[in-house]
Amino acid sequence: MTTVIKAFSALSDQTRMSIVEQLMTEGELAAGDLIEGRGMSGAAISRHLKVLREAGLVRQRVQGTHRLYTVDGHGLRAIADWTISKRAFWEASLDRLDAAITLEDQA
């Protein structure tokens, strides 16, 4: 399985997607913090985190008994790489996305 397919696969699950988004918004968090509000056991979250690690989407840092998680750029860059390489197929319609990236690049 290629890197980008592994990343797509990891993010094709709602729980894992929400974990990544939470880490992006809130920064480094312990595994335990990621359990709350998801209506799921810690064991389940732990395995989701393993999938995300193996896809290069999150990194784990050990501190005492805690495992602190952050977003890992590797998996995201694989997605960005793929997306940019296919740009011709989504930029055509000149919509708000196209505008968005143009604005960002001008800034």
Add this chain to the structure above:
Amino acid sequence: MTTVIKAFSALSDQTRMSIVEQLMTEGELAAGDLIEGRGMSGAAISRHLKVLREAGLVRQRVQGTHRLYTVDGHGLRAIADWTISKRAFWEASLDRLDAAITLEDQA
């Protein structure tokens, strides 16, 4: 399931990914053409195409008994939208990807 998760899910399968890439490279193709070289029955490909359609990644056009497929920008734009919105998390390292998008925008 959100649009982007549906797109990630559709592209998390090697066969479906290769179908999309083939349509990008070769343009419009009949369902039958997409079976060849994949070592898989037409029925299996047909269902993969259904998944891709439902994810907004390919479009189907009927011509006689043939179903002609092309890439659909909708699913791709959902991915591009997500990717761009998370740009801060993959552009940080200022690597070749960052250079690539900059070059494209200058062009």
Add this chain to the structure above:
DNA sequence: GCGCTAATTAACGTAAATGTTAATGATTGG
């Protein structure tokens, strides 16, 4: 060292995905 907490891993059950072959639907050519 012992107990407590944090987290992961093991064992297991169920649901979803993916392939097969067979059957069905739809269009074309003679």
Add this chain to the structure above:
DNA sequence: CCAATCATTAACATTTACGTTAATTAGCGC
């Protein structure tokens, strides 16, 4: 209209994914 072709859908078997609870591993504080 009948047969042939293209494609999809149906029915089925098998594998993979995802959740649970229980057991295990690891560090901290007393």
